[in-house]
Amino acid sequence: MNSDHNSEVTSVLHKISAGVDGAHDQLFELVFQDMRAMANRMMSQQPADHTLQPTAIVNEAAMRLLSDQDLGKNASRRLFFWTAARAMRRVLVDHARKRSALRRGGSQKPVALDVTIEFIESSSGIDLIDLDEALNELRDTNERHAEIVTLRFFGGLELKEIANQLNVSLSTVEKDWRLARIRLRRRLQ
Secondary structure, eight states, X not given: OOHHHHHXXXXXXXXXXXXXXXXXXXHHHXXXXXXHHHXXXXXXXXXXXXXXXXXXXXXXXXXXXXXXXXXXXXXXXXXXXXXXXXHHHHHHHHHHHHHHHHHTTOOOOOOXXXXXXXHHHHHHOXXXXXXXXXHHHHHHHOHHHHXXXXXXXXXXXXXXXXXXXXXXXXXXXXXXXXXXXXHHHHHHO
């Protein structure tokens, strides 16, 4: 993302905060490609035959974001993209919970996210619900560590991109990423 794009995102977020009509739609049009790139990076780790498309994650996350009444408050590009990655995380975790309920006899039908969630859980050995709880605990002790994990794991961003988003050095992100992984690994074992 270039600085003009970053400024434009921040400007539109301020419009949302001010209650300008059409600003939500303008924001979605402006960030759709960025969110899709995040989803593409996340989905690139999935098997070739998965049925979930990055656009499905983006659309669901965007619906959640655009309906958030607090979206324009504390408007910043950094906060928005962290919130977008978190919304994508919520889409996957909520679906994992629904799938878990199915295993307990729920009447919901599985949808395309099943394939992705099963792959994530089987390939990483991590239960998304446990990961969500662990991230919430991590956020209580070190918010930046939780932010980095969310952007990396659910947003699919590279460490350099995360450093840019958080306005910190790459070495800081690398160190925080290592420490966060250690803490999460301990918590999830």
